[in-house]
Amino acid sequence: MKELFPAKQVMGFVFSLILTIVALLVYYTDMSFTAGMTVLLITAFIQAGLQLIVFMHAGETKDKGAIYTNIYYGVFMALITILGTLLCMIWGYV
Amino acid sequence: MDFFDRFAIPNPSPVIYASMVAIGLTVLAIIAGLTHFKKWGYLWREWLTTVDHKRIGVMYLISALLMLFRGGVDAVMLRAQLATPDAKLLDAQHYNEIFSTHGVVMILFMAMPFIIALFNFVVPLQIGARDVAFPRLNALSFWLFFMGAMLFNISFVLGGSPDAGWTSYFPLAGNQFSESVGTNYYMIAIQIAGIGTLMTGVNFMTTILKMRAPGMKLMKMPMFTWSALVANLIIVFAFPVLTVALAMGTMDRLFGTHFFSTDAGGLDMLWANLFWVWGHPEVYILILPAFGIYSEIISTFAKRNLYGYKSMVWSMVVIAGYSFLVWAHHFFTMGQGALTNSIFSITTMAIAVPTGVKIFNWLFTLWRGKIQMTVPMLYSILFIPLFTIGGVTGVMLAMSAADYQYHNTMFLVAHFHNVIIPGVVFAMLAGLTYYWPKMFGFMLNEKIGKWTAWLLSIGFVLAFFPMYITGLDGQARRMYTYSASTGFGPWNMAAFIGALIMAVGFALIVYNIYYSVRYASRDIGSDPWDARTLEWATHTPVPEYNFAITPQIDSIEPFWDAKKNGQELFKGKFEKIHMPNSSGMPFIMGCIFFAWGFSFVFSIWIPLIITTIGIFVCLALRSFEVDHGHYITVDEIEETETKLRGAN
Amino acid sequence: MKIDNSLPLEYSTEENQLKVLGFWIFLGAEVMLFGTLFATFFTLVHRTAGGPTGAELFEITPVLIETFLLLASSFTIGLGIHAMRLGRKNAMLAFFGITLLLGLGFLGVEIFDFVQYVHEGATIQTSGFTSILFSTLGTHGAHVSVGFFWGLFIMLQVKKRGLTPQNANKAFIFSLYWHFLDVVWIFIFSFIYLKGMM
Numbered sequence A: 001m002k003e004l005f006p007a008k009q010v011m012g013f014v015f016s017l018i019l020t021i022v023a024l025l026v027y028y029t030d031m032s033f034t035a036g037m038t039v040l041l042i043t044a045f046i047q048a049g050l051q052l053i054v055f056m057h058a059g060e061t062k063d064k065g066a067i068y069t070n071i072y073y074g075v076f077m078a079l080i081t082i083l084g085t086l087l088c089m090i091w092g093y094v
Numbered sequence B: 001m002d003f004f005d006r007f008a009i010p011n012p013s014p015v016i017y018a019s020m021v022a023i024g025l026t027v028l029a030i031i032a033g034l035t036h037f038k039k040w041g042y043l044w045r046e047w048l049t050t051v052d053h054k055r056i057g058v059m060y061l062i063s064a065l066l067m068l069f070r071g072g073v074d075a076v077m078l079r080a081q082l083a084t085p086d087a088k089l090l091d092a093q094h095y096n097e098i099f100s101t102h103g104v105v106m107i108l109f110m111a112m113p114f115i116i117a118l119f120n121f122v123v124p125l126q127i128g129a130r131d132v133a134f135p136r137l138n139a140l141s142f143w144l145f146f147m148g149a150m151l152f153n154i155s156f157v158l159g160g161s162p163d164a165g166w167t168s169y170f171p172l173a174g175n176q177f178s179e180s181v182g183t184n185y186y187m188i189a190i191q192i193a194g195i196g197t198l199m200t201g202v203n204f205m206t207t208i209l210k211m212r213a214p215g216m217k218l219m220k221m222p223m224f225t226w227s228a229l230v231a232n233l234i235i236v237f238a239f240p241v242l243t244v245a246l247a248m249g250t251m252d253r254l255f256g257t258h259f260f261s262t263d264a265g266g267l268d269m270l271w272a273n274l275f276w277v278w279g280h281p282e283v284y285i286l287i288l289p290a291f292g293i294y295s296e297i298i299s300t301f302a303k304r305n306l307y308g309y310k311s312m313v314w315s316m317v318v319i320a321g322y323s324f325l326v327w328a329h330h331f332f333t334m335g336q337g338a339l340t341n342s343i344f345s346i347t348t349m350a351i352a353v354p355t356g357v358k359i360f361n362w363l364f365t366l367w368r369g370k371i372q373m374t375v376p377m378l379y380s381i382l383f384i385p386l387f388t389i390g391g392v393t394g395v396m397l398a399m400s401a402a403d404y405q406y407h408n409t410m411f412l413v414a415h416f417h418n419v420i421i422p423g424v425v426f427a428m429l430a431g432l433t434y435y436w437p438k439m440f441g442f443m444l445n446e447k448i449g450k451w452t453a454w455l456l457s458i459g460f461v462l463a464f465f466p467m468y469i470t471g472l473d474g475q476a477r478r479m480y481t482y483s484a485s486t487g488f489g490p491w492n493m494a495a496f497i498g499a500l501i502m503a504v505g506f507a508l509i510v511y512n513i514y515y516s517v518r519y520a521s522r523d524i525g526s527d528p529w530d531a532r533t534l535e536w537a538t539h540t541p542v543p544e545y546n547f548a549i550t551p552q553i554d555s556i557e558p559f560w561d562a563k564k565n566g567q568e569l570f571k572g573k574f575e576k577i578h579m580p581n582s583s584g585m586p587f588i589m590g591c592i593f594f595a596w597g598f599s600f601v602f603s604i605w606i607p608l609i610i611t612t613i614g615i616f617v618c619l620a621l622r623s624f625e626v627d628h629g630h631y632i633t634v635d636e637i638e639e640t641e642t643k644l645r646g647a648n
Numbered sequence C: 001m002k003i004d005n006s007l008p009l010e011y012s013t014e015e016n017q018l019k020v021l022g023f024w025i026f027l028g029a030e031v032m033l034f035g036t037l038f039a040t041f042f043t044l045v046h047r048t049a050g051g052p053t054g055a056e057l058f059e060i061t062p063v064l065i066e067t068f069l070l071l072a073s074s075f076t077i078g079l080g081i082h083a084m085r086l087g088r089k090n091a092m093l094a095f096f097g098i099t100l101l102l103g104l105g106f107l108g109v110e111i112f113d114f115v116q117y118v119h120e121g122a123t124i125q126t127s128g129f130t131s132i133l134f135s136t137l138g139t140h141g142a143h144v145s146v147g148f149f150w151g152l153f154i155m156l157q158v159k160k161r162g163l164t165p166q167n168a169n170k171a172f173i174f175s176l177y178w179h180f181l182d183v184v185w186i187f188i189f190s191f192i193y194l195k196g197m198m
Helices: A007-028 A033-055 A064-091 B014-036 B040-048 B053-082 B092-126 B135-156 B182-210 B223-254 B268-301 B309-322 B327-334 B338-366 B375-398 B400-406 B410-440 B446-472 B489-519 B558-565 B585-601 B605-624 B634-647 C014-044 C060-085 C089-119 C128-161 C165-197
Strands: B577-579 B630-632
Touching (some): A007 A033, A007 C060, A007 C165, A064 B223, A064 B268, A064 B338, B040 B053, B053 B135, B053 B489, B092 B135, B092 B182, B092 B223, B092 B268, B135 B182, B135 B585, B223 B268, B223 B309, B268 B327, B268 B410, B309 B338, B327 B338, B327 B400, B338 B375, B338 B400, B375 B446, B446 B489, B585 B605, C089 C128, C128 C165
Antiparallel strands (some): B577 B630
């Protein structure tokens, strides 16, 4: 039975629960918007990285260069799209 | 009868009824012809169910050429209407419909399939592969594109064409101002074709990353393959944005949501924003493969290796990154502040730098080369100065303050035609001429080809350079007429004559194909251009398995080095080859998608639900299907190889 | 078909390796798809047109249940792949079954949540904000629903045909998809719900 629950994945799961609880602090405590967003950004991206590396085995084959480049490129372009859209639609009207 | 009212044309005219009759007769003629010559089985076995990348490439090519003429007829009608002041040839509504379909057809159903045709035919051969990574997905991509294009094209005889421009800006594209189903066609037909294109992107990225012949490192790939890799990377990251934007537009029109509406918290300019987040990378999806084609051709006919290989690669990678950082230059006049405009202005101008690097590299490749002025080379030589003018006017448009003068004028129309026609269209025609012998086993006539190239260039200059002048003088785009007092008349007449000259040029392409089919020599060998890359190392016609033995690569131009230094490309002996099986599923799924799109356009809900289920059933069947492909035996390979070697 | 026995079953043929890389590239496209939805969400989040705002609509309890269900399912699908690599077919099927049940639970709570929103006067037609809220959540939910059937089909195939290279490859790719949906949910949880209730 024990071999079905590898330590790495159990630890990963525990860690992701901890990250979720940390993120919940922004709801249960009185935080400024900046502080809250900082906490959320940090926990969300660590959580995503955790899934990618521990659970999705992104780095286990010789294609890992292509896989990581592709995902980082996607995340970068998604961030550019989000920030650029906000710049054009909301922030840019001062 | 109420049910059938929705299919009526909202703005009928004799031309549309004539087209209906023409379409009906053509369909009947095709069906009768196939039946008379007993070609139904051949069509099904060899084409509709094929998963061979070469045949799929040819089908893309035929579709692209058909759409070129469909969009070209639109263009001539537009120029005819504008040729004289206060002309009555078309009314405002028909003019709107025609410029909208002209734009969509030319960009999405002509230029895109044309480059994908060349990806399909050339890329696996250039990297020494037997097929693409996912052959059946490739067939599905084609059928989705094809059915999307067909759905879009029936709009003008059933229910009305889209009339809100190829950019389909809201609120104009909303229900209030576009009542007919035309804009539904736009949203749904492009969605279907776009899903196909996205799958193409995934497929070719995987193919190029994983299926290169042994020894072909990334920095030893031919330039066209590099351009294909970068363009498909952009496809993978840009097309999802279009998918989302079109889905939102569809929901706004059919389900009453408020994404782009002007009330209830919607934001109309968000559509423009999302459209160009996709739209700007899209133009680089078109131009980078064109650059790749020019690189192959210039190096082949200058008889020199490409100057600055590494800088060529890096400039494409940089362009791919920048292409996602410039989109707001399409709406500098929207009203956002100077800071936003300045940021996008600077990123836009910065793109000129890597593009300039490429222009200089081509010039240095030509420098002291032994230039052979073949038709593909003629297009490439004409491309360099004409495209540079388009690039320079692009930098003018990039200056956000000055853009208030140029925005939505004929100056802009002249600019983007100036980059797309000498940039993309010339490259596709050059690529068509260059790869024609590999595809069909004979060459296109050089003399007619040169006439075509010159007519297109002269026609192009005459058609579009006057628009720079009238645009600066304030002639707005998308206006169906103007008064004589504006003084635009003579310039627009010149443009119309230019358009006619271009029409003659395009007609000559058809004549050239006819002439060459009849008279061209079939005895041309497998390497008629004395070329440099792997696609010329295999036989003509290319056997099903492309290469009997997988080539071993140790340089950028393996075939050239093999010819000059006598290196052996194909080491080892024949082994049985694994090939994918043909399948009717992609074609059937394409047909279901067509029915799905059609029901969606006209909001006929029951067939929509049935076809949606049908699509998922197809996916489920595919999941359970066991298909290990088949093997070509050593005996069969030997037989084919002996026969083909004899033919050469 | 050459089978390389030094690699895990899901990578053992060339075709399998192609499929894994191809799916990763497709996930890159999915990142952009959800990125666009988020871009639209952040643009329209305050455009409520007098309708309900996020702070008025959102309840922490169902959101927390959804989050823990999906996190747990991401854990169990990981265990399923681990069991598959050990060749433990029944354990793998059990973990896959648990994963799909957790996914079904997630969908149940999400649908319940949607019904609540509609009761409070927020439909997809109410405002720019509700349009994109339902669309973003709905796109994720639709992915989970498709995943449910996909996972079910793979379980049936493994049961019927055993742990062949093809089935192992399908199961592995499905696990990538499922983990990815968890990642998307983390961002929905953080930047739609928690930010909205902050």
